[in-house]
Amino acid sequence: MAPKEDQNEIISKLIQGCIRGDRGSQKELYRRFYTLGMGICLRYANSKPDASSIMNEGFLKVFMHIKTYDFNRPFTAWISRIMTNTAIDYYRTNLRFSNNEDLHDHQYLPISIDAIHDKLNYQDLLLMIQSLSPSCRTVFNLYAIEGYSHEEIAGMLNISIGTSKSNLYKARAKLMEKLKAAEAEAKHGNTITGSISKDVDFND
Incomplete structure (x- = not known):
């Protein structure tokens, strides 16, 4: 054989x-x-x-x-x-970065995707990411999931490093808001897979 x-x-x-x-x-x-x-x-x-x-x-x-x-x-x-x-x-061609604030003087640690994924199933997490604006979603994916640096993202998207940081910051803020809402729903017995950790750190 x-x-x-x-x-x-x-x-x-x-x-x-x-x-x-x-x-x-x-x-x-x-x-x-x-x-x-x-x-x-x-x-x-x-x-x-x-x-x-x-x-x-x-x-x-x-x-x-x-x-x-x-x-x-x-x-x-x-x-x-x-x-x-x-x-x-x-x-x-559809991304709109021109109105975003440049954040040249701030560094933000990458969001813990593994920590979030442990608490949410893939579809829940995917829906949250898809709810972001195209510009924030793209930067978030490239930085937090794909592992590119802000310098690399700026070159890929033809934007400034500060704009990349700004869109990442906005993406994290939006995801934090949605995670808190999901946690509140879970506490009230609504259907969402798993509980949401209070210890997920989105910032420095």
């Missing part, structure tokens, strides 16, 4: 098939990474239809540029970067 292929070998063969333009390989790669791609796009999108549009555009870029993929690097990281960049491109 032939040994079972591990996942890395399977993905490698699918990538090689995509490089050859094999439609079956493209379909299977899409199927395997659909959840990852949609999860990223939903964080940036206003709605699921928007997220689907972003994701499909992202997969088109994946198949167009898959010949440039370096097999020595994790494929998950490569495709995640493409999905994130596609989401940024999709919303860049």
Whole structure:
């Protein structure tokens, strides 16, 4: 009996098939990474239809540029970067940063996503993030979830570092407000998954 292929070998063969333009390989790669791609796009999108549009555009870029993929690097990281960049491109023309205050003299610690995720299920957290304005949502995702610095975000979005900080601050304030509301609902017996921790630190 032939040994079972591990996942890395399977993905490698699918990538090689995509490089050859094999439609079956493209379909299977899409199927395997659909959840990852949609999860990223939903964080940036206003709605699921928007997220689907972003994701499909992202997969088109994946198949167009898959010949440039370096097999020595994790494929998950490569495709995640493409999905994130596609989401940024999709919303860049709609982002409005001009009226935001520059916060050059303040530093804010990253929000503890793990701490929040422990208290909320994914859908609750996703809905809270989606409720943010496009500008605040984009900066929050890039800084708190993707791990980019304010300097990197400023370059990616063509904004000032202070504006990036301002949008992150506003995003945190809005999420804190929603978390407190969710905690109040939980105390009154309304349906929300888990209790909300009072100890989540959003600021220095």
